[in-house]
Amino acid sequence: MINVHPISGVNLINALKENQAEVLHEAIIAGLSKPKKTLPCRLIFDLTGSKMFEEICKLQEYYVTRKERHILEVNASDIIDSVGGEVELVEFGSGSSVKTRFLINELLARQNMLHYIPIDISAKFLHETALTLVQENDRLSITAVAAEYDDALHVLPERSKQARIFLFLGSSIGQFEPEAVIELLKRVHQQMEGYDSLLIGFDLLKERNILFDAYNDSAGLTADFNKNMLARINQEFGGNFVLDEFTHHAPFVEEYARIEMRLISKCSQNVSIDGLEHPIHFEEGEYIHTENSHKYTVAGFQALCEAAGFTMPKYWQDEQKWFALCLLAPTK
Numbered sequence: 051m052i053n054v055h056p057i058s059g060v061n062l063i064n065a066l067k068e069n070q071a072e073v074l075h076e077a078i079i080a081g082l083s084k085p086k087k088t089l090p091c092r093l094i095f096d097l098t099g100s101k102m103f104e105e106i107c108k109l110q111e112y113y114v115t116r117k118e119r120h121i122l123e124v125n126a127s128d129i130i131d132s133v134g135g136e137v138e139l140v141e142f143g144s145g146s147s148v149k150t151r152f153l154i155n156e157l158l159a160r161q162n163m164l165h166y167i168p169i170d171i172s173a174k175f176l177h178e179t180a181l182t183l184v185q186e187n188d189r190l191s192i193t194a195v196a197a198e199y200d201d202a203l204h205v206l207p208e209r210s211k212q213a214r215i216f217l218f219l220g221s222s223i224g225q226f227e228p229e230a231v232i233e234l235l236k237r238v239h240q241q242m243e244g245y246d247s248l249l250i251g252f253d254l255l256k257e258r259n260i261l262f263d264a265y266n267d268s269a270g271l272t273a274d275f276n277k278n279m280l281a282r283i284n285q286e287f288g289g290n291f292v293l294d295e296f297t298h299h300a301p302f303v304e305e306y307a308r309i310e311m312r313l314i315s316k317c318s319q320n321v322s323i324d325g326l327e328h329p330i331h332f333e334e335g336e337y338i339h340t341e342n343s344h345k346y347t348v349a350g351f352q353a354l355c356e357a358a359g360f361t362m363p364k365y366w367q368d369e370q371k372w373f374a375l376c377l378l379a380p381t382k
């Protein structure tokens with residue numbers, strides 16, 4: 051269902067499925083019924099989850115946001131030079147759009163108006179952010195799209211004559227397995243014109259303890275963020291998870307070059323959820339795999355992009371080479 055209604059300078063497109071809750075409910079039950087239990091990672095970003103993640107981004111240990119912001123701050127002008135011409139900006143997983151502001155400001159220094167199209171699954175958070183942004187800048191027009199990435203691709207507002215920059219910031223691409231990255235990038239490619247570009251922020255492989263600390267912070271914010279998934283199941287799907295009976299643990303798994311977010315059962319226990327005939331049994335030490343965060347070398351990530359039909363004319367890194375931002379151009 052698509053409905054567009056303007057609120058004070060912001061156009062809203064809602065392409066979240068009407069039966070979203072049912073789909074999520076089914077995915078939760080299917081994931082928890084598997085021999086190796088999982089939860090759909092999109093469960094993590096409700097309004098509470100999005101706000102918790104904003105707090106994680108401020109942590110010293112979570113270098114991802116800081117490094118990317120630094121790269122954008124230092125290179126915004128070079129990045130926009132590399133694209134060239136008047137553009138509109140489409141952002142997947144926009145969240146608070148804090149880092150995007152560097153690109154927005156850079157673009158507004160060169161063009162009169164900017165059409166910004168942020169896409170996020172947390173509709174409330176998206177709308178709050180969009181309103182703040184237009185209030186801050188009257189040369190910005192916003193079409194906020196509440197949707198999952200794939201659905202968003204099909205409800206984007208009509209193109210102007212301007213080229214488009216498609217953005218995936220903050221290592222949001224890292225949640226997908228490499229094969230899924232290729233498939234997703236191919237679908238983005240289909241929506242692109244030859245003169246459009248794609249800008250992706252991805253996290254680089256680095257010393258294991260730095261990776262570990264970023265996802266197992268000492269203040270326990272990531273633990274709360276992860277457990278928010280259980281809280282949501284309790285609130286929205288009639289679950290009876292006792293949050294204290296689970297421990298957050300996010301190891302780096304070498305085989306897949308990724309951080310795996312896990313919730314480990316502290317004891318042997320049963321959990322029931324609405325719609326389940328039998329409660330779900332957990333052994334002591336058994337875990338739910340809730341999210342992935344893949345880490346790459348530049349060459350490794352470039353190979354995925356090439357497999358999806360892109361070239362990588364340029365990329366930017368921080369001095370420590372902890373994070374990278376790459377520019378991709380579609381090949382015919």
Ligand code: AVJ
Binds near residue numbers: 114223264265341343
């Ligand atoms: C929002 C997917 C980019 O993988 O770093 C942060 C999510 N999970 N801490 C990431 C996350 C735990 C984050 N992404």
